[in-house]
Amino acid sequence: MLALLAIAVLLKAAWFSRLGLGQDRELVDFDAFYIVAKLVWHGTVEQAYQFAKLIVIQREASGGHDSFMPWTYPPQFSLLLAPFALIPVGIAYLLFTASTLALYLAVLRRIAGSRFVLVLIILFPTIGITLACGQNSFLTAALIGLVCLFFEERPAVAGVALGLMIIKPHLAIAFAVYAILRRSWVVVFTAGAVVLASSVICTALFGVQIWTALLQSVRDSSAFLEQGYYPLYRMISIYAALRTAGLSASGSFVGQVAVAVLALGVVLIAVYRKMPVRESLGLTAIVSVCISPYAYDYDFLIFGIGLALLLPALLANAREWERGIIYILPIPIGALGYMRATQMAASHKDPQWLDVLSIGGFAILPLIALIVGILLLRSSSSETIQSVPAQGPLARI
Template sequence: MRPLLDFDAFYIVAQRVWLGDAEQAYDFDRFTKMQMDTVGGKVDLLHWTYPPQFDLLVAPLALIPVGAAYFLFIAATLAFYLMTLRAIAKGCFSLVVILLSPALFLTLACGQNGFLTGGLIGLACLTIERRQPVAGLSLGVMVIKPHLAIAIAVYALLARRWITVITAMAVIFLSSILCSLLLGPQIWSAFLGSVHDSSAFLERGGFALFRSISVYAVLRTAGLSASLAFAGQVVVAVFASSVVALAIYRDLPARWSLGLAGIASVLISPYAYDYDLPILGIGMALLLPDLTRLASERERVAIYSLTLIAGSYGLLQVLRLSIQYGAGAIEYPVPAFSGFALLVLLGLVLRVLLRGTGELRLEVQQGPIQAIER
């Protein structure tokens, strides 16, 4: 019996699409049996809560064997992510990859879609100021994980990038119609039912919360009730969105505002995990060229350390539990921490950038700025 990977869930759903009963994946009991049949034994159960658009996106994977499908999916999405990251980071590309290396390894190992979502957010950030339809297309495809695109959507709305907003809405609307036609209208009730069940499961602490990067997980594993932890998450989500709004209100360079939105993106939802951190890499790639000169040495060390901690904490805990207990890590209570590290990181980066606005205005008066794209 082999361990169940997250990619196995993608492959199972791809198969169900071709069998014409993709809605069964949203039924917890049926999906559990599918997972057990895949590995031939007991598994750490995965819920299927992806919107139907993701069902169609992964459907072609079922046309080839699972091993080849895994390699193709990871290779293609990783190449997409790294090319986008390099275009954004420029001279800081190597530094960003080093800081994100734990999260990149986790995404690679479990076959998750973090490279895809990170690449889509990166492409939106790269094109939103000059090629808005492309940005809208990228943002629209993020319907596969809409909770991770909220901060970028807030930027697009407040910065009045209407072509981006309209294009994204059109992509979501047309893809929803396509899902109804190809998968049947019942797919939506099945999807909504699964989201409800998964939310209840999250409330009960059924997931491995120490791998979550949300403040909800930090508070829940600290002993707070689900309702209080969720209230704390709402406060953080409002704060993260307000940071993006403040950046636009203060007329910070687009590169800075989008970078802050990239960090904020992984703080808004209670359901965000370490394999979603490639999006954080996009935010850091946008900001590091300027943070390296605006931040003090102590601040740079703190920024680098917080980024590494956010990505490595879950991985280190999994390794520790495996060595200590030799069993499924989800069975043992472990405090979450990454969400707190990300919250401090956002606050520290905002402080450095706001302090740097005076220097920015001085440079504008003295001549054109080459390092920062407005």
């Protein structure tokens, strides 16, 4: 499986380089990353947040294709991407994807221990999505994994990792709440310091106006989301699920708020019941993808971190058929996302049957509900964890 991933990265790097493949193609996520990295060096990164200008830049880069990818990332991510503009796009993709994939796999292996292969099989299609579009979810999922690994023993390291999640802050909300509820002030203040320091650096490099541009792009993208301009069928939020099922934007948003409250309620209950840290962190990880309406199929890798943490407890408490559902259901979620991602990368054909419903949005809720029910409604004690050896820093919590 690791060999297949290595081959896939190399082939995709050739695709980005247009070496016999991808000669006439739509832009995908890493193309957008590369464009913004170039804007950083040109001193015009604020244009990335001005959609009227960005759409022209992307159309020129794609050779006339009309697809458009709005830019709503905080300037910290733009700064992180800047060095990749100094090398050709294919090599940039290779370095970015290979390094973040290696980091994610290393963190996942540290958490999963002897069950690494099982988790890798479950997540394999979702890994394929990220490789197909060159997204940053290997990096964000690895950062969440580092928060979990070092939360107890090295809270400063966990705080740095949590602070670096400023590149996708909506996926870190549950962990910020968890750290506050646990009164882990080293984690909280270190994360805040990282956010503050990086914001000061970005302000010094890009100017104060970069924040005004960011806020405007967030407002514009919110309007786009409400009007259904985003590929909702690739999202895994309840908002996307309800919206693609025909519910109004306001009704779908109410559903999203309800699910977000329930997700944060799970974090609160896990802390209040003083569950073993491995279990409470795992629950926080799996519900973290339910908070925001803006969660894509590739963000499901964070769920994999939570699943790896929870496997010992699930093996001890879940029935065989329940474990079967937990192992199997993530695979079609990732597989459908992979097919959609590759289709979008190949051309801009009219939507097909799989481009209608947010299947992942409908599937992820019962999956998470099943896991939460097993761990919260059945007895869960420290003896559960002690009965199954763990590895790494989590071995002692």
